[in-house]
Amino acid sequence: MQNKIIKSNVHPVETYIPADVLSLLLNDKRSDHTKKAYNYDINRFFTYMTGEGVTSESVQRFLSLPKYKALEKVIQYRNYLISEEKQSESTINRRISAIRSLVKLAKTLGYCDYDLQEVKFERVQTYRDTTGISLDQFKEMLKVPNRETLKGKRDFAILFLLFETAMRRGELTKICLEDYDSENKNLWIIGKGKGTQKESITISSQVVAVINDYLTERRKFKTLNATDPLFATTDRRTRGSAISGEAVRRIVRNCAFNARIAKPMSPHKIRHSSITIALDKTNGDVRSVRKLSRHKKIDTLLIYDDNRKNQQGEITNMLSSLL
Numbered sequence: 001m002q003n004k005i006i007k008s009n010v011h012p013v014e015t016y017i018p019a020d021v022l023s024l025l026l027n028d029k030r031s032d033h034t035k036k037a038y039n040y041d042i043n044r045f046f047t048y049m050t051g052e053g054v055t056s057e058s059v060q061r062f063l064s065l066p067k068y069k070a071l072e073k074v075i076q077y078r079n080y081l082i083s084e085e086k087q088s089e090s091t092i093n094r095r096i097s098a099i100r101s102l103v104k105l106a107k108t109l110g111y112c113d114y115d116l117q118e119v120k121f122e123r124v125q126t127y128r129d130t131t132g133i134s135l136d137q138f139k140e141m142l143k144v145p146n147r148e149t150l151k152g153k154r155d156f157a158i159l160f161l162l163f164e165t166a167m168r169r170g171e172l173t174k175i176c177l178e179d180y181d182s183e184n185k186n187l188w189i190i191g192k193g194k195g196t197q198k199e200s201i202t203i204s205s206q207v208v209a210v211i212n213d214y215l216t217e218r219r220k221f222k223t224l225n226a227t228d229p230l231f232a233t234t235d236r237r238t239r240g241s242a243i244s245g246e247a248v249r250r251i252v253r254n255c256a257f258n259a260r261i262a263k264p265m266s267p268h269k270i271r272h273s274s275i276t277i278a279l280d281k282t283n284g285d286v287r288s289v290r291k292l293s294r295h296k297k298i299d300t301l302l303i304y305d306d307n308r309k310n311q312q313g314e315i316t317n318m319l320s321s322l323l
Helices: 021-027 032-050 056-063 067-083 089-108 135-142 150-165 205-218 245-258 267-281 286-293 298-309 311-321
Strands: 003-006 015-018 186-190 198-202
Touching: 021 032, 021 056, 021 089, 032 056, 032 067, 032 089, 056 067, 056 089, 067 089, 135 150, 135 245, 135 267, 150 205, 150 245, 150 267, 245 267, 267 286, 267 298, 286 298
Parallel strands: none
Antiparallel strands: 003 015, 186 198
16 A cells, blocks of 8 residues: 655654555445445545545545644534534434544554544433334234245245344345254354354244245255355346345335334344343343343343333332322
8 A cells, every 4th residue: 555645744753644544444344334334424524624525635634633633623523413414413423433433543553643532422322212013013024925936935034034033134144055054943143243253043943944945946046055145136137146234124114014014114123023022021031032132231131121111101100190
């Protein structure tokens, strides 16, 4: 990578900054979704500062600023997001996090001598609605796919698997045929934040039968290899390619719509539904349900349990009954 010398009145010596620190940052991210999000958010910041998208030169000029000036620019941008764009707290935090990550990497590599930890995040109440939908509503969704067709068999299998494992759509789209062990009822998935390390999860006999039914139909169109995706596209132009996360989202959304479910649905809402129903059926056994949800922190699962029980509403009704 070609380096460029940036001369600044602030630094007594010449500062060497690589031509494209942003590329180094993006290449450090494993998820394509994360790369796109970081690229988008950093572009928005430099568009605000310079009137045009991010360039190697604009990144270098920003990193050559003294700390107080860089902090001033980022705080002004955060205030702009709050007062002018009126962005949500989570969006503001995501955009600020991308800028902080860029500067942190530059500091780690020795291209500047500060970070931006002083720029505080907005307080966010996470997992405000974790209830999902009821079991009966999900059963109505399962009636939607036409199981006489390849697409219907695939969509039914996807819905069934998402529900019984509380799987994230990003985990589902990465599964290959070699990760599927029907005999031992196992799937090997790449969990969130696990890098390239796969973990084994157990699946039911019911979902094995559903997946096998789909694969049998799929083999009528193409010989399958171990490295092929477990769930593939069905249209003629891209048939056999790995299904995308967006396609999974559309499957869930359309099935919910056709099942006349008013609540906006997504793969993550199915995950919410699975976890909440599991907590109901286990009488709030968060330690057991954590094996299903694979949350890093049990505190996150406690939020699901609190929302499920609505303890505030129970206490409110108790106080009201005293009057």
